[in-house]
Structure formats: C-alpha cells, structure tokens
Amino acid sequence: MRTILIHGGAVLTMNGWADVGYVFVEGERITAVSPGSPPPTLIAQADNIISAQHCAIIPGLVNAHTHLSQTFMRGLAGGRPLLPWLRELIWPLQGALTPDDMRLAALLGLVENLRGGVTQVVDHHKITATPAHTDAVCEAAAAVGLRVTLARAWTDKGANAEPVEVILADLERLFEQRRGSDRLQIASGPLALWRCSADTLRRSHELARKHGSFTHFHVAESQEEVRLSLEETGLTPVRWLHEIDLLSADTQVVHAVWVDDAEIELLAQNGAPVIHCPVSNGMLGSGIAPVAAMLRQGVPIRLGTDGPASNDTQDVWETMKTAVTIARASALDATVLPPAAALNLALSAAALVPGAPADIIVVNLNHPRAMPVHDVASALTLSTHGSDVETAIVGGQILLRNQQIMGLDETALLAACRQAVSQLRQRVGIH
Numbered sequence: 001m002r003t004i005l006i007h008g009g010a011v012l013t014m015n016g017w018a019d020v021g022y023v024f025v026e027g028e029r030i031t032a033v034s035p036g037s038p039p040p041t042l043i044a045q046a047d048n049i050i051s052a053q054h055c056a057i058i059p060g061l062v063n064a065h066t067h068l069s070q071t072f073m074r075g076l077a078g079g080r081p082l083l084p085w086l087r088e089l090i091w092p093l094q095g096a097l098t099p100d101d102m103r104l105a106a107l108l109g110l111v112e113n114l115r116g117g118v119t120q121v122v123d124h125h126k127i128t129a130t131p132a133h134t135d136a137v138c139e140a141a142a143a144v145g146l147r148v149t150l151a152r153a154w155t156d157k158g159a160n161a162e163p164v165e166v167i168l169a170d171l172e173r174l175f176e177q178r179r180g181s182d183r184l185q186i187a188s189g190p191l192a193l194w195r196c197s198a199d200t201l202r203r204s205h206e207l208a209r210k211h212g213s214f215t216h217f218h219v220a221e222s223q224e225e226v227r228l229s230l231e232e233t234g235l236t237p238v239r240w241l242h243e244i245d246l247l248s249a250d251t252q253v254v255h256a257v258w259v260d261d262a263e264i265e266l267l268a269q270n271g272a273p274v275i276h277c278p279v280s281n282g283m284l285g286s287g288i289a290p291v292a293a294m295l296r297q298g299v300p301i302r303l304g305t306d307g308p309a310s311n312d313t314q315d316v317w318e319t320m321k322t323a324v325t326i327a328r329a330s331a332l333d334a335t336v337l338p339p340a341a342a343l344n345l346a347l348s349a350a351a352l353v354p355g356a357p358a359d360i361i362v363v364n365l366n367h368p369r370a371m372p373v374h375d376v377a378s379a380l381t382l383s384t385h386g387s388d389v390e391t392a393i394v395g396g397q398i399l400l401r402n403q404q405i406m407g408l409d410e411t412a413l414l415a416a417c418r419q420a421v422s423q424l425r426q427r428v429g430i431h
C-alpha cells in the first residue's frame with residue numbers, strides 16, 4: 001500500500017494546532033496524526049517523505065461554487081451588472097463553446113483550484129447543449145483528480161429552456177454513469193429560480209435525493225432577481241423555496257445576498273447551507289450578504305469563488321479574507337468571523353484525523369507576507385495567497401508537489417487554452 005509521511009510543520013489536529021507534528025497516510029486514508037517528530041519505524045515505512053518545515057499541514061479546501069466554463073470568460077465583466085453581463089457576454093460565449101473547449105476550460109479551472117489548495121470543487125455546470133459538453137467536464141475531473149461535484153444546470157422557463165423530460169433524463173443518465181465514483185458526484189443545479197418551475201424543481205430534487213445527492217442553486221443574488229421572483233410568484237426567493245418545500249440541509253443556497261431577517265430564520269430553521277461568494281457579489285455590484293446575521297442565527301455557511309467571469313480568480317484564500325473584511329465592515333463589528341472560524345468555512349474537514357480520507361494540503365508560511373507567525377489560523381486566513389500552497393493530496397494521491405502539477409503537462413494545457421480562446425472569440429465576434 002502506498003504511504004506518505006508529511007512532517008515538520010504545524011498540524012491542525014482534533015485537539016487544535018500542534019506547532020510541529022506529522023501526518024502519515026496509507027493508501028487513501030490518514031492513519032496517524034501526532035505532535036512531535038515521526039518515529040524511525042514510520043520514516044522507514046514511508047514511500048514518500050514530504051518535509052513541511054515552516055508550513056501548515058491542514059485538510060484541503062472546498063470551493064463550494066464555481067462555473068468552470070467561465071475560465072474562458074475571465075476578465076470580461078467590464079463593469080456590467082449581473083443581467084446585462086449575462087445577456088451581452090456570458091450567454092453568447094457559452095452558446096459557442098464546443099465540447100473540446102469545455103474540456104480545456106474545465107482542465108484549466110481545475111488546475112487553478114488545485115494550485116490554490118482546493119481538493120473539492122462544486123462546478124455549477126451550465127454548458128449542457130449536448131451530453132458531450134457535460135461528459136467533457138467529467139473527463140477533465142478524472143484527469144486532474146480533484147473531488148468534483150458537477151451540479152448539472154437547467155432551466156425550464158425563458159431563454160435556453162429545456163423540456164422537463166430532457167432535464168430529468170440527462171440527470172438520471174449522469175447519476176447512473178457516475179454511480180460508485182468517490183471523486184465525481186452529480187447534483188441538480190437549477191439556475192436562477194425565476195427561470196425554473198416549482199414542479200421541475202421538486203422532481204429534480206427528488207431525483208437527486210434518490211441518488212444520495214442534493215440541489216445547488218443561485219438564490220437572491222441581486223435585487224433585480226428578487227423583483228423578478230415577486231413578479232413571477234408573489235414571494236421573495238427564499239420564502240418561495242420554503243413555500244414549495246425546497247429548503248433543507250440538501251438544498252445549497254448560493255449567494256443569499258438579498259434576504260431579510262425572516263428569510264435568514266427560515267434558512268436556519270431548515271438547515272439550508274448558504275454558499276457565500278463575496279468577491280463575485282462585489283464584482284457584479286450585487287450587494288453584501290448579511291453573513292454576521294446568518295452566523296448568529298446558525299445558518300451553515302460555505303465559501304465559493306463563483307465563476308472566473310465574475311471574480312476573476314478561483315483563489316479561496318482571497319474569498320476567505322474578503323468574507324472576513326466585508327462581514328466586519330457591514331456589521332460594524334470586528335469580532336465577526338475570527339480567523340479560525342473563517343478558515344473553517346473553507347476547510348473540507350475540521351481537522352486531520354486518523355481514518356479520514358487523505359485530503360491534505362501543505363501551505364508555505366515562510367515568506368515576508370506571513371512573518372512572524374504568531375497564530376497559524378491568522379496567517380492562513382489573512383496572509384495566505386493560493387500561490388503559497390506547496391503540496392496537495394486527494395485520497396492519498398499527490399496531485400501537486402513542490403508546486404508542480406503531477407500527471408498533466410501544464411505548459412501544453414495553457415497553450416491549448418490560448419489557441420481555443422482565440423478561435424472562440426473569432427466565432428462570437430469579440431475583438
């Protein structure tokens with residue numbers, strides 16, 4: 001069985017931080033976590049030894065909301081608000097992507113996430129013109145090796161609507177194809193609620209639940225969206241979801257920027273997780289989600305970068321620090337989201353523990369931006385960039401080592417992406 005020993009760094013254990021400690025991995029799982037130096041017997045057993053001096057050894061990060069297709073649309077927001085940005089740029093570009101463009105865009109986005117210490121990504125996948133477009137993302141996920149949830153987007157009203165039976169059949173096809181995979185999961189990904197009918201929302205959610213999965217949707221991202229929801233249903237988005245019985249621990253509410261106190265209460269009562277994407281909300285001028293109030297009420301919160309077209313990076317560290325600063329600024333309260341709590345919103349597990357899947361990252365803290373490290377959680381949350389991640393391991397497999405992507409030619413990937421984007425711009429007429 002393949003073994004890995006990581007030693008010499010600060011380790012996040014179930015008893016808190018060990019200033020210097022080690023982690024031992026056998027096969028896909030962690031088998032030992034301890035303060036101090038590893039015993040000679042463990043060193044002798046290790047196939048791979050990773051020195052983590054002046055580094056932090058922690059669980060991998062989760063990027064709980066992105067759109068991998070948008071890596072090809074990075075940098076194009078150009079000061080537009082959400083709906084004009086979608087109509088003028090994002091939808092025409094998405095419509096012109098070929099399955100091979102989609103594969104390259106997904107590879108690029110996954111490599112970017114991996115380099116930043118993300119071991120688990122939720123891709124809200126919008127490019128569903130053909131099954132080949134969706135399969136291209138699955139192929140890219142397998143090539144990079146991250147844990148990926150593909151939330152298959154759909155809408156059954158308005159522009160780009162699909163017939164209900166097509167949506168359900170494609171979801172069923174994907175669930176069946178990926179059954180038993182521990183790295184790739186499928187979820188239902190309705191787009192904005194004002195473009196989805198209650199009946200199809202319920203049916204797709206039931207289907208996801210049948211396969212042990214969940215629903216992942218944009219909710220109350222902009223004021224315009226709340227207005228459209230009131231027009232369509234007479235209710236604000238979260239109230240409407242509650243009304244149609246679609247708020248629960250397995251419905252992930254992405255954004256929740258425009259929610260009032262009663263809606264926050266509904267989210268908390270139903271245990272519906274909110275995926276907070278503060279950089280994207282700021283970039284599109286959508287607003288600031290009331291995170292301090294959500295935390296007070298006990299709403300579960302995870303962090304997402306959102307797609308590169310509205311961020312423009314997929315750096316979860318940047319998202320983490322932004323979440324801290326704007327939550328404090330908007331609540332006029334410097335005690336909101338202390339560093340360790342903010343870090344917890346992004347970690348794939350609260351600590352490294354024996355028996356858990358070996359999803360581990362090693363983050364360099366030996367640089368001027370982090371020095372001196374009085375408090376490891378502060379150094380990680382407030383001083384770290386994605387480029388400080390040295391090593392990333394998923395399920396006991398080393399995917400990034402000494403900042404080198406393993407098993408994939410990154411230079412060739414960047415060249416292929418450059419060429420594909422140039423051809424895409426010509427097809428759509430963006431000069």
Ligand SMILES: [Zn+2]
Nearest residue numbers: 067124306307
């Ligand atoms: Zn999004």
